[in-house]
Amino acid sequence: MKTYLVGGAVRDRLLGLPPGDRDHVVVGQTPEAMLAAGFKPVGRDFPVFLHPRTGEEYALARTERKSGRGYRGFVVDSDPSVTLEEDLGRRDFTINAIAEDEGGHLVDPYGGARDLQARVLRHVGPAFVEDPLRVLRAARFMARFAPLGFEVAPETMALMRQMSASGELDALVPERVWQELSRALASPQPSAFLRTLHDSGALQAVLPEIEALYGVPQRAEYHPEVDTGAHIEMVCDMAAHLAPGDDTIGFAALTHDLGKALTPAEELPKHIQHEQRGVAPLLALCERLKVPAAHRELAVMACREHLNVHRLAELRDDTVHDLLARCDAFRKPERIAQLALVCEADKRGRGGMADADYPQGRELMRLHAAALAVRGADVAREGLEGPALGEALRKARIAAIRRARSAG
Numbered sequence: 470m471k472t473y474l475v476g477g478a479v480r481d482r483l484l485g486l487p488p489g490d491r492d493h494v495v496v497g498q499t500p501e502a503m504l505a506a507g508f509k510p511v512g513r514d515f516p517v518f519l520h521p522r523t524g525e526e527y528a529l530a531r532t533e534r535k536s537g538r539g540y541r542g543f544v545v546d547s548d549p550s551v552t553l554e555e556d557l558g559r560r561d562f563t564i565n566a567i568a569e570d571e572g573g574h575l576v577d578p579y580g581g582a583r584d585l586q587a588r589v590l591r592h593v594g595p596a597f598v599e600d601p602l603r604v605l606r607a608a609r610f611m612a613r614f615a616p617l618g619f620e621v622a623p624e625t626m627a628l629m630r631q632m633s634a635s636g637e638l639d640a641l642v643p644e645r646v647w648q649e650l651s652r653a654l655a656s657p658q659p660s661a662f663l664r665t666l667h668d669s670g671a672l673q674a675v676l677p678e679i680e681a682l683y684g685v686p687q688r689a690e691y692h693p694e695v696d697t698g699a700h701i702e703m704v705c706d707m708a709a710h711l712a713p714g715d716d717t718i719g720f721a722a723l724t725h726d727l728g729k730a731l732t733p734a735e736e737l738p739k740h741i742q743h744e745q746r747g748v749a750p751l752l753a754l755c756e757r758l759k760v761p762a763a764h765r766e767l768a769v770m771a772c773r774e775h776l777n778v779h780r781l782a783e784l785r786d787d788t789v790h791d792l793l794a795r796c797d798a799f800r801k802p803e804r805i806a807q808l809a810l811v812c813e814a815d816k817r818g819r820g821g822m823a824d825a826d827y828p829q830g831r832e833l834m835r836l837h838a839a840a841l842a843v844r845g846a847d848v849a850r851e852g853l854e855g856p857a858l859g860e861a862l863r864k865a866r867i868a869a870i871r872r873a874r875s876a877g
Contacts, residue, residue: 470506471496471570472527473553473576482566483585492567493527494556497549516547526725530556533596541874549826554578561603562625563591578738584622591622601637604629605649605675607841608665612653615661626669633670646675647758654719658711660702667698678750679723679732684739693820695738697729703772711810720764721771721811722818724751728772767804769813770796778812781829786871790818790863793837799866805837832877840866841874 478491495503499514508518508527516529531547532555539806553576557566563581575582579593590610595605605619607629621629632638663679666672672680683698694700701723708715708722728747729740751772755765777784777792784792798805809830815828848861 470498470677473570475568476560476565477574479567479569480585481583485566488711489671490674491525493525493528494530494553494554494558496530496551498529500547502525503529505522527757527840531559532556533559559596561597561606562594563593563601566593573790588618588620589623590612590619590694592625592628597625598632598637598704599627601641602645602649603630604632604666604669604671605636605641605646608662608669608671609653609656611650611665612659612662614659629669629671630666636674638671638674639677643758643870647760649741650676650758651716651720651764652704654709654716654723655714657709659705659719659723663705664701665700678727678730678754682726685729685732687729687740688738691819693719697726700818701726703820704814707818708811708814711814717764718807718810718814718841719766720760721768721807722814724754724768725771725775725811725815727751727754744773746777761858767807767811769814770804770808774808775812778808778833780818786867786874789836789870790867793840794863796845799841800839801843802837802841805834835877836870836873838867843869 473494474491474494475490475494477489480487500510501600502840503516503518504510504810504832507521507625511519511526512528516531518527519525520527529547529549530553531545531549532551533545553568557568557576557578563579563584565581566577566579567581568576570576584591590607592603595611607625611619611621635817650662653659656662663672666675667680669685669823672683678697679701682701683696683815685697686695687697687700689695692700694703704722704725705719706716724747726740726743726747727750728745731750732740732743751768752765752811754760755768760768774796777788781789791798793805796804812833813830814825816829817823817825843862843865845858845862848858848865
């Protein structure tokens with residue numbers, strides 16, 4: 470059985486990155502031969518098997534032919550006559566089209582190793598345009614590899630613009646868009662994902678609420694970067710720095726300023742009540758992409774409350790309590806640390822402020838801890854129940870916040 474290690478495992482080893490999943494291609498075999506050798510079938514659309522001992526994936530070499538619209542419209546041919554070069558030729562980028570035989574020798578018919586050296590993300594061939602998902606994959610790879618100096622090849626960007634203009638991206642299902650977005654937000658440089666989609670014209674198709682922020686001005690004394698789209702890129706990168714790999718924090722950072730796209734032109738560059746305006750488009754985005762509840766809930770909190778957290782020192786004690794209550798922070802206390810991180814990313818995701826201190830985040834958590842220490846049993850008195858008990862608990866927690874501030 471002729472097998473080759475392919476794809477990300479080869480690419481990441483050549484880049485000196487930690488190894489991930491190991492995928493293999495098998496040349497010259499049939500599904501029956503794989504089953505006879507003890508492999509377990511797992512592929513629905515094409516023959517993929519799990520190794521009986523290692524559990525690693527082994528796929529029969531295959532070609533794909535476009536047969537319909539979208540990323541699912543392909544006819545797969547896994548005949549034993551399909552060569553390794555033909556299998557590699559159907560892949561998206563040259564850096565993913567490198568194979569390694571069992572002796573450790575590279576098979577690299579499309580120059581992937583050269584592009585790794587040059588830090589270039591380049592499509593393999595003209596069939597790239599047949600799969601709209603590849604535009605999102607290009608952007609997501611940039612979120613991961615831009616810190617290493619990677620850029621999208623000009624000819625690949627030209628094809629991505631062509632695909633965006635064709636309307637082919639409309640065939641992407643929400644689950645796949647969310648999968649690529651969440652992985653990008655958990656990458657080291659999410660701004661590269663947004664910028665790649667924006668520059669290729671694809672952001673309007675997949676995240677129109679984010680595209681609408683580009684070109685929207687902000688007050689320069691608070692936002693030296695001025696452009697709201699640029700601010701969102703910076704906030705997402707700061708979130709990735711503060712909470713590496715956390716796409717829940719990343720999604721809240723991405724969406725906290727959606728309301729700025731709805732500011733009336735006569736009010737610009739001010740954005741009065743943008744926190745309230747942003748909730749409706751945020752909820753619409755979450756509904757469309759089927760965003761998980763935990764991501765949605767934190768994002769709504771950050772959208773609605775980030776200015777309140779920024780001016781925490783100006784808020785009355787009861788206003789601080791009510792902010793905490795709106796966030797359901799007494800039943801789900803972990804939310805406040807998350808909210809503080811998103812707000813810190815917002816504050817530091819601005820021109821010249823990457824190293825700024827953010828004492829509001831620490832103070833929010835300190836006041837929350839003081840209020841959280843007050844329990845219902847602490848204020849329960851004979852005859853108090855229902856709303857009366859709830860109001861007594863609220864007053865006790867406000868008093869705890871007041872004492873914490875006085876001792877602060």
